[in-house]
Amino acid sequence: MKIDEEILMAYADGELDTAARTTVETALREDPALAARVAAHRTLREQLSSAFASELDEPVPPHLLAAARGEPRITVARLDDARKRVHSAPRTNWSWPQWSAMAASVVFGVVIGQLTLRAPADDFYSNESGAIVAAGQLDHALTAALANDGSDHVKIGVSFRDRAGVYCRSFARLGEVSVTGLACRDGNTWRVDILERGAMQAEMGPGFRTAGSMVSPAVAAVIAARAEGDMLDRDAERAARERGWQ
Amino acid sequence: MSSPSTQMRDEVVALLPRLRRFARTLTRDRSDADDVVQIAVERALVRHEQWRPGSRLDSWLFGIVRNAWIDEVRARSRRSAVFAPEEAGAQVGSTATDEDLDMRAIRNALFELPEDQRVVVSLVLIEGLSYQEAADALEIPMGTVTSRLARGRATLQTQLAQELAP
Numbered sequence: 001m002k003i004d005e006e007i008l009m010a011y012a013d014g015e016l017d018t019a020a021r022t023t024v025e026t027a028l029r030e031d032p033a034l035a036a037r038v039a040a041h042r043t044l045r046e047q048l049s050s051a052f053a054s055e056l057d058e059p060v061p062p063h064l065l066a067a068a069r070g071e072p073r074i075t076v077a078r079l080d081d082a083r084k085r086v087h088s089a090p091r092t093n094w095s096w097p098q099w100s101a102m103a104a105s106v107v108f109g110v111v112i113g114q115l116t117l118r119a120p121a122d123d124f125y126s127n128e129s130g131a132i133v134a135a136g137q138l139d140h141a142l143t144a145a146l147a148n149d150g151s152d153h154v155k156i157g158v159s160f161r162d163r164a165g166v167y168c169r170s171f172a173r174l175g176e177v178s179v180t181g182l183a184c185r186d187g188n189t190w191r192v193d194i195l196e197r198g199a200m201q202a203e204m205g206p207g208f209r210t211a212g213s214m215v216s217p218a219v220a221a222v223i224a225a226r227a228e229g230d231m232l233d234r235d236a237e238r239a240a241r242e243r244g245w246q
Numbered sequence: 247m248s249s250p251s252t253q254m255r256d257e258v259v260a261l262l263p264r265l266r267r268f269a270r271t272l273t274r275d276r277s278d279a280d281d282v283v284q285i286a287v288e289r290a291l292v293r294h295e296q297w298r299p300g301s302r303l304d305s306w307l308f309g310i311v312r313n314a315w316i317d318e319v320r321a322r323s324r325r326s327a328v329f330a331p332e333e334a335g336a337q338v339g340s341t342a343t344d345e346d347l348d349m350r351a352i353r354n355a356l357f358e359l360p361e362d363q364r365v366v367v368s369l370v371l372i373e374g375l376s377y378q379e380a381a382d383a384l385e386i387p388m389g390t391v392t393s394r395l396a397r398g399r400a401t402l403q404t405q406l407a408q409e410l411a412p
Contacts, residue, residue, distance in 0.1 A: 006396050013370065015377055044403055045371045047410075051352040052372050055267035060259075061280060064266075067287045068258040070250060 003027050003034060012041035124154075124173060125192060134183050134190035142169055142183055142190045143245070146237045159237050160227040167245040168193075170223065182222065185245045194222060250294035257303050258287060264304065264373060265311055271356060271368035272315045282318060286311040302379055308369060309383040348410050355405045363398035366391055371399075 003024060010016050011024045028035045123136035134142055141154040149156060157170035157180075168184040183190040232240065250258075265286065269279035290297070290310050297306050356364060369380040370391070377395070381388040 005400075006392050009396055009399065010377070010392070013377070040403060041399065044399060044406070047348075047352050047406070048356065048367070048371045048402075051349045051356075052267055052270070055270050056263045058263070058266070060262045060266070064262055064280060064284055064287065065259060067284045068262055068291075069255050070291050 005037075008034065008037055009041055012038045012045075132192040132195070133186075134192055138171065138173065138183075138192075139190060142171065144241070146234055146241075147232075158223065159232040159240065160223065161229060161232075162226045163228045165228075167240055168223075168226065188244075248295070250291050254294060254297070254299075254303070255291070258290065258307070261304055261307055262287075265307055268308055268368055268373055269311055269315070271364060271372065272312070272361075274357060278318075282311060282314050285318070286314040289314065302382075304373070305375060305379045305383040308373065308375070309385065312365060312384060351409045352406065355402050355409070358405070359398050359401060363394045363401070366394040367398040367402070370395055 007016070007020070007024065011021065016024065028038065124134070124138040125132050126135040133139075137154050141156055145154075145156045147156050147158060153174055155172045155174065157172060159167065159169045162168055162184065166184050166186075168182055169190075170182050171180065173179040173181075179195055181192055181195040183192045185191075262283070265283045266279060269282050270276070272282065273279050286307065290307055293310075297303060356367065359367065365384065366380060369375045369383060370377065375383065377388050377391050381391045384391070
């Protein structure tokens, strides 16, 4: 009996129903060459499985575990990557389109709620005809501090110029509920473009020293997408500060 | 939009080793493979409502990984990015120094298959999906699965018959 190769393959893979299986088994008993071909199919499956078995035993890297759990990731390394890679396209592992959509919906909603509920005399922001502008301590830190410096309450993270040549700086406000964000120069003020609440855990410990860099992957992706050229080093920051960040 | 259930997240975590193994049959570059899995997992969580609880989560995820790789290939050709060349791929993907020569021959033979055939061989023969599950994952007819599988296997068997020790 002539058995089609695809039927033999399906038999070897356990894909046939009872009737078809019986037919094939009858043919196999009569023709050792057919049986050998079935065996060859099964051997190939085993060979492929064992050739890739080691992949299965490897420990899963933490960033994948975090992604699978839907956890926000907090790593300084993300922005260090941005420093190196800003000349090429962003690494796909930031999933930029997904993060930007989520960031836009989550972050701004939190901010607006926070500001409208607060008493007007907040030392960090003011709400000027719909735009959030840095005030008080935040304005002072953005204008005067260099990266990783700042007061005990506000730290500056990274500084860069966007594609229009505007200076932008990331910052972190430390406290019971941490807030991190991104502000860009607008005339004599700093317009706050992004505010994230709770991007850092209170238990970060020594990490607080570089808190300004600790933005979420969402903000890191925004920075990587907006920045033109490298993150500013200290000399470049000093020079920009001299010019009033214009 | 609701968030993915804890149960779903736990199942995704449990599937990560298989998703990585599958991604390693799409590309020999380990960090590319992990990047693709990460994109796929993030997309899956955003689209979690598209998965019907009770249906095969692994098939659904494999399909997302496959599409994420297709998107990545397209994006790179638009950016004219350079792929790790296939010769370098052999070193990039190599594992411990005591790797069996036979294992290397098998892996090389798999990577010489056209991608469409390699994907089906990987899902059915390595990940153990049935023909129908593979067809559902890839959103192609089952007949396409069986014909790509048959051609891929025939090529592999011919090649390995020559290369492997008896």
